[in-house]
Amino acid sequence: MYFLNKKVKSKDGSQPNIFKLWGLLGIIGAPISLCLVLLLPIPEETKKAESNKDFFVTKEMYGEKWPFTVDEGAVFCKGNSIYFGHKGKFYALNGTAKAQFGYPFPDAIWRADPNPEMAKYGLKIPTTAIDEKARSLCK
Numbered sequence: 001m002y003f004l005n006k007k008v009k010s011k012d013g014s015q016p017n018i019f020k021l022w023g024l025l026g027i028i029g030a031p032i033s034l035c036l037v038l039l040l041p042i043p044e045e046t047k048k049a050e051s052n053k054d055f056f057v058t059k060e061m062y063g064e065k066w067p068f069t070v071d072e073g074a075v076f077c078k079g080n081s082i083y084f085g086h087k088g089k090f091y092a093l094n095g096t097a098k099a100q101f102g103y104p105f106p107d108a109i110w111r112a113d114p115n116p117e118m119a120k121y122g123l124k125i126p127t128t129a130i131d132e133k134a135r136s137l138c139k
Helices: 002-006 018-039 044-051 059-065 095-101 128-136
Strands: 056-058 072-078 081-086 089-092
Touching: 056 059, 059 128, 072 128, 081 095, 081 128, 089 095
Parallel strands: none
Antiparallel strands: 056 072, 072 081, 081 089
16 A cells, blocks of 8 residues: 555656545455355354354243243354343343343243232242253354
């Protein structure tokens, strides 16, 4: 790039308009750079995440075992941390996720047990089915 400022001269010996040269360089260089970036290989983890739609879970999939008051979400596993996400909010499904990421437990969206005898003691539907789905993503 330095040579453009020092070496380029027009036929009559005067300095040409450098801005036109830099503009031309940008017009040609930008698409070439973009093509080079698009040709880079995609990491395997990204490919796996894009191709694996198994992390989405819905109330319809689990029926009465669905433990949340929201109808859908996604489960994630990172290391030993498993967590649930819904509309940009994440909830820890184990203590590791709470400690590692600071996510709250899903108390705000955790569905009470439909059995009135259990519900009166504050018992909730177990998250076991969702936990298992999240853990399966670690493998």
